[in-house]
Amino acid sequence: MQVFKFGGASVKNAHGVRNVAGIIQQQNSSQLLVVISAMGETTNALEQLTWAYLRRQADTDTFWQRIRANHEQVIQELADGDTSAFSQVYDLFAEVESLLQREPDPYTRPDQVYDQLVSYGELLSTRIVNAYLNQMGLDSYWVDARRLIRTDDSFREGKVDWKQTCEYITDSLAELLNSSVVITQGFIGSTREGYTTTLGRDGSDYTAAIFAYCLEASNVTIWKDVPGVLNADPKWFDETVKIDQLTYQDAIELAYYGATVIHPKTIKPLQNKHIPLYVRSFLQPQDYGTVIGNFEQRLPISSFIFKMNQTLISFHPKDFSFIAEENLSKIFGQFAEYGVKINLMQNTAISFSVAVDNRPDRLARLLAGLQEEFRISYNEGLELITIRHYDDRTIERVLVNKKLLVEQKSRYTVQLVVKDLGTHGL
């Protein structure tokens, strides 16, 4: 059996849904499970809606009406005058509206409310695609991923209970896949008590890997708006090269350092079961794309990953002690507690520095707990550049017009924290 995953960009409008339906219709494997994300920018819009609802803002309903109108427009364009096939989408609208009419429960954590509301992006998109496939005469079956993906109660970052999840998935789907294409949601799951959870932003690729792992799929295809994995993000680099084959190891490293084309958690479960991962273009579905698997050859060319809006924080123990296990464990403890991911770290005898994504609220709370023991210096507005399989020429190329603050090299990877000098620096 195969797993397909379509992200938000592929289903952002009615044209996209028709295109996705065409790709599903054309695949000739008898067993297919399709994981779909929320349409276009819906997840961002639902995030805004959630914060507005929790703060009881007067414009809460305006946010919701915009989301509803976007989906209704897609339905109108797909339905050909008769929207009855899409009635379950309207049921979901009613569910959200009844939730928004209630006062926020002061005893429910904001992150839990977030998951409850934000998950509607995937529920809506999958209902729409499924209804459209049925309207086309294709025998597809909509499955609620919350019934199958069991997580703990780390809302917004649910940790998967693999054993229970695989049991649910195989029990519910093994037979069904013989008769229907199964359509389900990326990104969402639920706790043992039945509360909806999400798996972390951009987590739908990961969902595809979870289903593939549990069902021992023969392969997974994630359909993107790029021809495959390129040696850099085309949004930042003019001249990119498509990589035809990638080892799991190189793919993990690229995703880990921030190549957003694949969610970092996606690769490991597939590697464990030797399941190949194809990255292909939903715009040119006939093209081959990239395949990630067990290959001998490492990445054939240098790959570049840019992370913008980075903050470099340095800790200096106030008591003039060296940086050692004891003070490091305090620092790491704070980062773990506030869920701030360290993108790069480096220490000298008397200081410890990290580069992190700039999230001012979280960082302020995190640093407050360390200020008594450490003098903390802070440098914002930086970029973190990672080059996998670097050489001197590639480093020179990315440092044009940049001030280098930190350089860290390992055998295959170099990471550079830089400040853009703009034209003034020339």
Ligand SMILES: Nc1ncnc2c1ncn2[C@@H]1O[C@H](COP(=O)(O)OP(=O)(O)O)[C@@H](O)[C@H]1O
């Ligand atoms: N190395 C890379 N190769 C290809 N695309 C990349 C790479 N790094 C970042 N990207 C970006 O990833 C985007 C596709 O991922 P994403 O937007 O998350 O897709 P979706 O939301 O549809 O799953 C591309 O549009 C591209 O800008």
Ligand SMILES: N[C@@H](CC(=O)OP(=O)(O)O)C(=O)O
């Ligand atoms: N819709 C979710 C999950 C996801 O993975 O989306 P996409 O596949 O469009 O990146 C998000 O935006 O975070």
